[in-house]
Amino acid sequence: MGKQHLDTLRADQLMDALLSDPQGFREKGDGNELLNQFLRGYPLDELRLLLHHQREEVVAIGIWIASELGHEAAAFVNEAVAALQHPNNRIRYFALDVIMLGTEDQNQAEFFQIVKRLEDSDFAVRQRAFELLSSATEQQLISAMHRFEVEENCSPHATFLGLLLRVHQATRPKSRK
Numbered sequence: 001m002g003k004q005h006l007d008t009l010r011a012d013q014l015m016d017a018l019l020s021d022p023q024g025f026r027e028k029g030d031g032n033e034l035l036n037q038f039l040r041g042y043p044l045d046e047l048r049l050l051l052h053h054q055r056e057e058v059v060a061i062g063i064w065i066a067s068e069l070g071h072e073a074a075a076f077v078n079e080a081v082a083a084l085q086h087p088n089n090r091i092r093y094f095a096l097d098v099i100m101l102g103t104e105d106q107n108q109a110e111f112f113q114i115v116k117r118l119e120d121s122d123f124a125v126r127q128r129a130f131e132l133l134s135s136a137t138e139q140q141l142i143s144a145m146h147r148f149e150v151e152e153n154c155s156p157h158a159t160f161l162g163l164l165l166r167v168h169q170a171t172r173p174k175s176r177k
Contacts (some may be wrong), residue, residue, distance in 0.1 A: 004040060011037035015046060022057030035065045044075055051079040059083070060091050067097035077102035077110050084113055089122035096125070100132045100140075108143040111136070115144050115157050133164060141165045 014034040018025040025031070038047060050062025063083055066076045073080075080098035083091050096114055103111040114136075117129035133141075141161050148158035 004036070006037060006040040006042055008042065011042040011046075015050075018050070018058060018061060019053070022055055022061065026057065026061065031061055031064065034061075035068050038065060038069065038072075044072065047076070048079065051076060051083070056086075056088055056091070059086070060088060060094075063091050063094040063098065067094040067101070070101060071105070073098045073101035074106060075102075077107050081110055081113055084117065089120075089125050092117070092120065092122065092125045093128050096128050096132055100136070103140055103143075104137060108140055109147070111140040112144040112147040112157075115148070115161065118157075136164075136168075138165065138168055141168060 011034065014025075014030055014037065017028075017030060018034065038044070047062055047065060050058050051066065053059055053062065063080065066073055066080065069076075076098050080095040080102065083095035083098075086092055086095075096117055099110055099113055103109075114129050114132050117125055118133075120126045120129065136144075141164055145158050145161035145165065148155040148161065152158070
């Protein structure tokens with residue numbers, strides 16, 4: 001099977017369907033098809049429209065799509081940080097994935113937001129934050145640890161991150177000389 005190409009007309013139709021009837025869009029399962037159009041090159045600015053939309057259902061689908069974009073998620077770290085304040089736990093959950101992906105190589109300063117979600121009111125969001133912390137890079141952990149050391153004197157988060165960093169360093173494969 002060959003690589004499929006962007007179908008701009010179909011992507012526009014999917015966006016229109018989502019914006020006009022988010023619940024019907026979700027019930028039809030059109031989210032994966034729209035995600036595929038973004039992966040094929042549909043402009044990311046269109047996704048940004050979803051993330052800033054007034055309707056909760058639209059934002060929820062938009063943040064899920066952003067969480068599936070791999071390294072392209074870095075473009076949406078600011079939107080994901082803002083989404084952490086959303087009352088919808090599903091939106092907060094997928095915002096964590098966007099932050100994790102978006103801070104792997106750059107913008108690591110926002111990684112601390114994942115640590116703060118260990119105190120989220122929703123169990124699934126807290127659990128996702130913990131899962132993501134367990135797979136964080138050393139640089140992400142160091143960045144977050146420094147943030148908490150500077151902002152909070154004797155921060156329990158900084159202590160936890162220091163322990164997690166030591167475990168991370170102790171369990172990584174040793175390089176051969």
